[in-house]
Amino acid sequence: MSQRPLNVGLVGGGGGAFIVQPHQKAIHMDGTRRITAAALHPDPKVAMSEAANWPYPIQGYTSYDEMIAVESKKPVGERVDYVLIVTPNHVHFDPAMKCIQAGIPVFCEKPLTVTVEESDKLVKAVQEKKIPFGVAHTYLGHWTSRFSRHIVTSGLIGEVRWADSYYIQGWLAGRTEDTGSIQAEWRVDPKRAGASCCGGDIGTHALMQLRYVTGLNVTRVQGHLETFVAGRALDDHFTTYCQLSNGGKALVRATQIAIGHKNDLGIEVNGTKGTLQWRQEFPEEVVIKLPNQPDRTYFRGAVSANDGFLKDLPADLMAEPTIPPGHPEAFHDAFARLHRCFEQDVRAYQDGKPFTCDGAKYASVADGRMGLAFVEAAVRSAQKEGAWVDVT
Numbered sequence: 001m002s003q004r005p006l007n008v009g010l011v012g013g014g015g016g017a018f019i020v021q022p023h024q025k026a027i028h029m030d031g032t033r034r035i036t037a038a039a040l041h042p043d044p045k046v047a048m049s050e051a052a053n054w055p056y057p058i059q060g061y062t063s064y065d066e067m068i069a070v071e072s073k074k075p076v077g078e079r080v081d082y083v084l085i086v087t088p089n090h091v092h093f094d095p096a097m098k099c100i101q102a103g104i105p106v107f108c109e110k111p112l113t114v115t116v117e118e119s120d121k122l123v124k125a126v127q128e129k130k131i132p133f134g135v136a137h138t139y140l141g142h143w144t145s146r147f148s149r150h151i152v153t154s155g156l157i158g159e160v161r162w163a164d165s166y167y168i169q170g171w172l173a174g175r176t177e178d179t180g181s182i183q184a185e186w187r188v189d190p191k192r193a194g195a196s197c198c199g200g201d202i203g204t205h206a207l208m209q210l211r212y213v214t215g216l217n218v219t220r221v222q223g224h225l226e227t228f229v230a231g232r233a234l235d236d237h238f239t240t241y242c243q244l245s246n247g248g249k250a251l252v253r254a255t256q257i258a259i260g261h262k263n264d265l266g267i268e269v270n271g272t273k274g275t276l277q278w279r280q281e282f283p284e285e286v287v288i289k290l291p292n293q294p295d296r297t298y299f300r301g302a303v304s305a306n307d308g309f310l311k312d313l314p315a316d317l318m319a320e321p322t323i324p325p326g327h328p329e330a331f332h333d334a335f336a337r338l339h340r341c342f343e344q345d346v347r348a349y350q351d352g353k354p355f356t357c358d359g360a361k362y363a364s365v366a367d368g369r370m371g372l373a374f375v376e377a378a379v380r381s382a383q384k385e386g387a388w389v390d391v392t
């Protein structure tokens with residue numbers, strides 16, 4: 001008999017919210033997960049009316065406190081199996097901590113929290129309870145990100161000397177926050193976004209992509225935070241020069257004022273034997289450059305071992321469910337891959353297996369904490385005109 005689908009509860013997602021939409025498509029993509037409950041808005045009345053008008057039936061709650069209290073008393077099978085947090089950054093910590101304490105696994109949007117201090121508390125709570133917890137660094141979910149990670153961490157392009165990991169956008173090049181964009185409004189507000197707008201919002205994605213693909217950590221950083229649009233309390237341009245844990249160096253940079261750029265996240269890694277390039281706007285391709293050879297472009301779904309460069313491709317990478325090559329996989333598929341992996345961990349946990357996460361399938365709570373440590377170090381460095389600051 002087939003397994004019952006997992007029940008997912010939402011914190012946030014009403015009132016024209018953005019990232020809930022790709023998540024909910026991804027949650028439903030395999031038929032093995034479905035959204036059954038939600039606290040969609042901080043205003044209880046709006047939360048209930050939005051739930052009543054949700055495209056399919058869900059149990060609405062007036063607040064996440066109510067949802068956690070009611071759902072955690074239900075038996076497994078009827079309660080939510082995990083909660084997805086898609087609220088602005090300052091409303092991550094409280095619902096996440098309350099879910100952990102109530103024994104409900106959490107998949108949380110990035111950045112994990114608004115301070116390292118809050119993130120530390122979540123890391124400790126997850127370790128103590130051994131309860132599934134993931135952070136939604138979307139781009140790790142691309143098959144090509146996993147392929148890139150294999151290429152770099154298995155040494156196929158040699159030792160990493162230099163990497164350039166970037167996220168370039170243009171949507172905050174003017175005063176978008178004055179145009180009625182709810183997404184822009186809270187991102188430029190230090191109380192709701194945290195110590196950095198651009199760094200917290202998308203610099204953390206660039207950092208995570210670097211750490212995931214190379215398997216290396218950023219140990220020290222020189223940070224430069226700029227605000228090009230007048231009247232903003234936070235940065236809209238974030239550049240860091242980084243020391244890597246293997247002795248190499250990297251640029252982790254993000255901007256929201258580069259007119260014409262949409263979601264131009266990408267990474268280039270220069271190793272002692274070759275170079276790897278990947279861009280999320282062309283997420284089906286990984287380019288490898290080797291000395292004195294034509295460039296190789298690998299397409300998802302059309303990769304085989306022992307081609308003169310690749311060897312020993314991991315069985316789980318090759319067995320990853322995908323559609324045939326040429327039918328493009330993209331953003332929603334990346335999200336679905338994260339939820340699919342998280343689902344496996346939630347089911348294992350429900351079968352009595354203590355949760356551990358090495359970050360190979362989706363970002364862990366410790367990865368989320370590292371994002372905050374990186375941003376805080378960059379902010380401190382920028383205050384000292386770009387002096388080196390340890391990322392701890």
Ligand SMILES: NC(=O)c1ccc[n+]([C@@H]2O[C@H](COP(=O)([O-])OP(=O)(O)OC[C@H]3O[C@@H](n4cnc5c(N)ncnc54)[C@H](O)[C@@H]3O)[C@@H](O)[C@H]2O)c1
Nearest residue numbers: 012013014017018019040041042086087088089109110138
């Ligand atoms: N992984 C990604 O690629 C990605 C992309 C965009 C945003 N994000 C992250 O997702 C989060 C949400 O971003 P967004 O752009 O969707 O924001 P948004 O403003 O579009 O949506 C936020 C939602 O949270 C709700 N909300 C706020 N306070 C609440 C509360 N106390 N209780 C219940 N609901 C509440 C709002 O009503 C709204 O529905 C942010 O942390 C952001 O950094 C991640």
